Each structure stands twice: as C-alpha cells, then as structure tokens.
Amino acid sequence: MNAVVIAVLVMLILSLFRINVVVALAVGAIVGGLTGGLDLASTVSTFTDGLGGNATVALSYALLGSFAVAISRTGLPDAMVALAIKMVGQQGDSKRKTYSKVLIIFIILAISISSQNLVPVHIAFIPILIPPLLKVFNELEIDRRLIASVITFGLTAPYIALPVGFGEIFHGLLQQYMLDSGLEVAKKDIPVAMLIPTAGMVVGLLIAIFFSYRKPKIYKNIEIANKSNSKVTYTKKSIAFALISVLATLTVQLTLSQVFDVDGMIFGALVGIIVLYFSGSMKVNQADEVITGGMKMMAFIGFVMITASGFAAVINETGDVEELVKQSASLMNGNQAFAALMMLIVGLLITLGIGSSFSTIPIIATIFVPLCIELGFSPMATIAILGSAAALGDAGSPASDSTLGPTAGLNVDGQHNHIWDTCVPTFLHYNIPLIIFGWIAAILL
Numbered sequence: 001m002n003a004v005v006i007a008v009l010v011m012l013i014l015s016l017f018r019i020n021v022v023v024a025l026a027v028g029a030i031v032g033g034l035t036g037g038l039d040l041a042s043t044v045s046t047f048t049d050g051l052g053g054n055a056t057v058a059l060s061y062a063l064l065g066s067f068a069v070a071i072s073r074t075g076l077p078d079a080m081v082a083l084a085i086k087m088v089g090q091q092g093d094s095k096r097k098t099y100s101k102v103l104i105i106f107i108i109l110a111i112s113i114s115s116q117n118l119v120p121v122h123i124a125f126i127p128i129l130i131p132p133l134l135k136v137f138n139e140l141e142i143d144r145r146l147i148a149s150v151i152t153f154g155l156t157a158p159y160i161a162l163p164v165g166f167g168e169i170f171h172g173l174l175q176q177y178m179l180d181s182g183l184e185v186a187k188k189d190i191p192v193a194m195l196i197p198t199a200g201m202v203v204g205l206l207i208a209i210f211f212s213y214r215k216p217k218i219y220k221n222i223e224i225a226n227k228s229n230s231k232v233t234y235t236k237k238s239i240a241f242a243l244i245s246v247l248a249t250l251t252v253q254l255t256l257s258q259v260f261d262v263d264g265m266i267f268g269a270l271v272g273i274i275v276l277y278f279s280g281s282m283k284v285n286q287a288d289e290v291i292t293g294g295m296k297m298m299a300f301i302g303f304v305m306i307t308a309s310g311f312a313a314v315i316n317e318t319g320d321v322e323e324l325v326k327q328s329a330s331l332m333n334g335n336q337a338f339a340a341l342m343m344l345i346v347g348l349l350i351t352l353g354i355g356s357s358f359s360t361i362p363i364i365a366t367i368f369v370p371l372c373i374e375l376g377f378s379p380m381a382t383i384a385i386l387g388s389a390a391a392l393g394d395a396g397s398p399a400s401d402s403t404l405g406p407t408a409g410l411n412v413d414g415q416h417n418h419i420w421d422t423c424v425p426t427f428l429h430y431n432i433p434l435i436i437f438g439w440i441a442a443i444l445l
Contacts, residue, residue: 002320002323002324002327003032003033003035003036003037003315003318003320004032004036004315004318004320004321004324004349004350004353005324005349006031006032006035007028007029007031007032007033007035007036007311007314007315007353008028008032008349008352008353010024010027010028010031010032011024011025011027011028011311011353011398012024012352012398014027014028015398015419015423016419016424018417018419018420021304021307021398021399021418021419022300022303022304022307024398025304025307025308025310025311025398025399026047026307026310026311028311028353029043029047029310029311029314029315030043030044030047030314032311032314032315032318032320033046033047033314033315033317033318035318035320036314036315036317036318036319036320037318038314038317038318042317043314046310046313046314046317047310047311047313047314048310049310049313050309050310050311050312050313050314051306051307051309051310052306052309055306055309056266058301058302058303058305058306059266059302060124060265060266060269061127061301061302061305061408062294062295062299062302063265063266063269063270063273063294063295064124064127064128064265064269064294065127065294065295065296065408066269066273066290066291066292066293066294066295067127067128067245067249067269067272067273067276067294068127068128068131068132068294068412069290069291069293069294070245070272070273070276070277070281070282070290070291070294071128071131071132071242071245071246071272071276072131072132073276073281073282073286073290074234074238074239074241074242074276074279074281075233075234075235075238075239075242076132076234076238076239076242079234079239097140100140101140101142104133104136104137104140104142105142105146105147105150105209108129108133108147108150108151108154109150109153109154110154111125111129111154112125112150112151112153112154112155113154113157113158115154115155116154116155116158116159116162116165116166116167117158117162117164117165117166117167118165122155122166122401122405123155123401123402123404123405123408124249124250124253124265124268125250126151126405126406126408126409127408127409128246128249128272129409130147130151130406130408130409130410130412131409131412134219134410134412134413135221137219138218138219138220138221141216141217141218142216142217143213143214143215143216143217144217144219144410144415144416144421145208145212145213145421145422145425146208146209146212146213146214147406147410148403148406148407148410148416148421148422148425148426149204149205149208149209149212149213149425149426149429149430150205150208150209151405151406151409152395152402152403152406152422152426152430153201153204153205153395153430155401155402155405156201156357156391156394156395156402156430157198157201157202157205160194160197160198160201160387160391161191161194161195161198162191163187163188163190163191169358170357170358170361170387170390171187171190171191172187173358173361173362174190174361174365174383174386174387174390175187175190177361177362177365177366177369178365178369178382178383178386180365180366181365181366181368181369181370182369182370182373183369183372183373183379183382185379185382185383189379189380189383190383190387192380193380193381193383193384193387193441193445194383194384194387194388196384196437196438196440196441196444196445197384197387197388197391197434197437197438197441198437199437200430200433200434200435200436200437200438201395201430201433201434201437203433203437204428204429204430204432204433204434205429205430207429208425208429212425212429213425219413219415220413220415222413222414222415237279238279238281241275241276241279241281242276242281244275244279245272245273245275245276245279246272248268248271248272248275249268249269249271249272250268251268252264252267252268252271253265253267253268256268273291300411300418301404301407301408304398304399304404304418305399305401305404307399308354308355308398308399311353311354311399312353312354312355312356312359312399315353315354316354321350321363322363322366322367324346324349324350326367336375336376336377336442336443337439337443339371339375340377340381340385340438340439340442340443341435341439343364343368343371343385343386343389344385344388344389344392344434344435344438344439345435346364346389347360347364347388347389347390347391347392347393348389348392348393348431348435349393350363350364350393351390351391351392351393351394351397351400352393352396352397352399353393353397353399354399355394355397355398355399355400355401356394356400357390357391357392357393357394358390360389360390360393361386361390364386364389364390365386368382368385368386368389369382369386372385372386377442378445380445381441381442381443381444381445384438384441384442384445385438385441385442388434388435388437388438388441388442389438391434392431392434392435392438393431395426395427395429395430395431395434396423396424396426396427396428396430396431397423398418398419398423402426403418403422403423403426404418406422407421407422410422
C-alpha cells in the first residue's frame with residue numbers, strides 16, 4: 001500500500017470519528033512516514049521541521065480573530081441583528097424572511113467570489129465578516145452548512161475557471177508545468193477547458209442551496225462579544241469606526257500584496273485593531289482581554305494549518321507521492337476512460353492530504369501530461385484532467401484553507417463542527433460533481 005493513501009485514509013477516518021483534526025493529522029503523518037520507509041526518528045524530525053510552513057497563515061488568523069472580537073465591541077453584530085429583524089418583519093413574514101435569506105446568501109457568495117479576483121484578499125475577509133453575521137443567520141434560521149458550502153464555492157470555483165487574481169496564478173502554474181512536461185498550451189484555452197468541470201461545482205452549489213440545506217435550522221444566540229453576555233450598545237460613531245477599521249484592514253492588505261508583493265494579512269489586522277483602539281471602541285484595560293480572546297477563538301484553525309504543514313512534509317519525504325502517480329499510471333493499460341478517472345482520484349487523494357491544489361500541480365503534471373499524450377488525449381482534455389485533478393480535494397480537505405476559513409467564521413460560538421459541518425458537506429457537493437464533470441470533459445474535449 002502506498003504511504004500517501006494510508007496516511008490520508010488514517011487522517012480522514014480519525015477525523016470522521018470526531019478525533020481532533022490536529023491529532024488526526026499528526027497520527028496520519030507518523031503512520032504515513034513509517035509506512036513509507038522512514039524510521040520513527042526521521043518521521044518525527046521531518047514533521048517538526050515542516051511545522052513552520054504555515055506559521056504565517058496561523059499568525060494571520062490569530063490576529064484576524066482578535067480584530068473580529070474587537071469589531072464585535074463596536075456593536076456591529078447587534079446593529080446587523082436589528083437590520084435583519086427589520087428586513088424579516090416583526091411578525092416574521094415568511095415571504096420577507098425568504099427574501100432576506102436569498103439576499104444574504106447572494107451577498108456572501110458575491111463577496112467570496114470577489115475575494116479571489118476583484119479584491120484578492122482570499123480568506124482574510126471571513127473572520128471579519130462572518131462572526132458579526134452569525135446572529136443574522138440565527139434570526140433567519142439559515143443552516144450554517146449552507147453558508148460553508150457557499151463560501152467554499154466562492155473560494156475555489158473562481159480560480160479554477162477565471163484567469164484573474166488567484167486564477168491567474170493557478171492557470172499560470174497549469175501552463176508552465178504542462179510546458180515543462182512536454183505539452184505547450186495557450187493560456188486562453190485553460191478557462192475554456194475548465195468550463196465543464198466548473199459547471200459541476202455550480203451544480204453542487206445549486207443542490208446545496210435548493211435541496212440539501214434549504215430547511216430552517218435553529219441555533220442558540222450565544223454572545224461572543226464579552227463574557228458577561230451583556231448587550232453591547234452601539235452608536236453611529238461606533239458603527240462608522242467599525243466600517244473604517246474594516247476598510248483600513250483591507251486597504252493595507254491589498255497594498256502590501258499588490259504593490260509590494262508580500263503577505264499583508266498580519267499587518268492589515270494590526271492596522272484594524274489600532275483604528276478601533278484609537279476610536280475608543282476598545283479600552284486600554286480591555287485590549288489584552290480582547291486580543292487574547294480573539295487568538296483563542298482562532299487557535300484551532302492556526303494549529304490545524306501548522307500541523308498540516310508537518311503532515312505534508314512527511315508524505316513528501318517518503319517519496320510515495322510520486323510513486324502513487326506512477327503506480328496509478330501503470331494500472332491504466334491504455335484505457336482512456338479509466339485513465340481519466342484514475343488521474344482524478346489520485347489528484348483528490350494528494351490534495352486531501354496536503355490541503356493545497358496549487359501545490360498539487362507540480363506533483364502530478366510530470367507524470368499525467370506525458371501519460372495523456374501517450375493515451376491520445378487532446379490538449380484541451382489534458383488541461384481539464386490536470387486542472388480538475390489538482391483542484392479536487394481543496395473543498396473537503398480538513399487541512400485546506402478553503403474549509404478552515406469558513407469554519408473559522410462559523411464556529412466562533414462553538415456550534416459548527418469543522419469536519420461534519422464544513423468538510424463533509426463541501427466534499428459531497430463539490431468533489432463528487434468535479435470528478436463526474438472532469439471525467440466528462442476528458443472524454444468530450
């Protein structure tokens with residue numbers, strides 16, 4: 001058995017049995033390392049050496065969590081609840097409630113999609129936007145699994161289909177590694193080839209909205225602004241400074257990332273906190289409590305990201321990632337339909353383990369591209385296979401920021417489980433359609 005398959009299966013099975021994801025990743029890494037021929041000392045050493053890979057993201061989440069808690073002190077959540085009640089109506093008119101649900105789902109979808117291209121902040125918007133909206137979701141009785149599915153779609157589908165923002169990076173990687181592996185394709189052909197696989201994700205999103213999670217779900221209104229559970233009062237001034245701080249955070253992040261080409265999430269969150277501090281929304285004697293509380297709120301996400309980096313380091317060290325690709329290629333025996341399905345499944349396994357579709361491309365391209373040429377797949381079909389295989393697993397992986405991000409926002413009051421409420425729904429609604437539609441694209445193109 002391949003070490004990658006075993007490590008990923010161990011991690012997924014433990015996670016599904018509600019074992020903490022950090023523990024599941026650590027155990028999966030050890031089992032994978034030992035299975036892959038590493039001794040215990042080498043496995044542990046590789047794991048610990050790899051932990052720093054996601055340290056920047058972990059610290060970013062911690063500070064964004066602090067910023068989210070500080071925002072809640074301005075009374076913005078209570079203002080949003082008041083607005084939601086006004087939209088729904090005092091009598092809870094069903095038509096107005098439905099209209100409000102549709103509106104808020106559309107807004108979150110639009111913001112999630114925009115975070116990949118128009119305002120490329122990726123997951124940074126989630127800890128800022130979603131926690132204040134939880135009371136609104138509760139008022140409208142929206143199933144949070146639906147919100148998780150909507151956000152994850154917005155974080156993944158745009159970079160697969162659109163050649164802008166993070167999509168430009170993804171498409172650039174596809175083009176470059178296909179060229180390095182012996183096949184030259186035009187960048188303008190990539191969005192066309194990825195149209196059918198992306199359509200599969202759209203189908204999954206529609207199923208989630210109109211069938212899977214359309215029924216109302218009741219959640220408790222748990223106060224996250226302060227420990228005393230006292231109602232936070234708000235004024236026009238406090239709401240204005242809350243909005244200014246959010247704008248300042250996004251501006252700093254965009255400036256640092258777009259102008260100076262560095263990760264701006266950490267300093268963006270710091271600027272937001274400073275704005276709230278000087279606005280008076282966060283008092284001197286409350287600052288330590290707020291910042292520490294926010295870090296605690298996001299600690300789980302940070303530790304998962306750090307542990308996932310160690311997990312990826314171990315399975316890469318075994319050499320079984322490349323071996324898995326080669327073993328799968330040897331089983332295909334010239335059958336195009338079976339070959340396409342096998343390549344998609346291999347991509348799913350790799351991305352589920354390491355949590356990054358962008359990092360999966362160079363791993364699978366060196367074998368998949370020559371194999372596609374040998375089997376007679378057209379360049380467009382090869383793009384669809386490689387792009388779909390790399391994207392598979394981003395939605396649904398316990399270690400992916402496309403699932404950790406939604407959980408970070410939706411679980412601040414402890415009522416949203418990372419595995420069963422984010423990973424499983426997104427896996428079912430996006431990975432299964434992506435396999436089916438990716439396979440169809442490989443056959444038709």
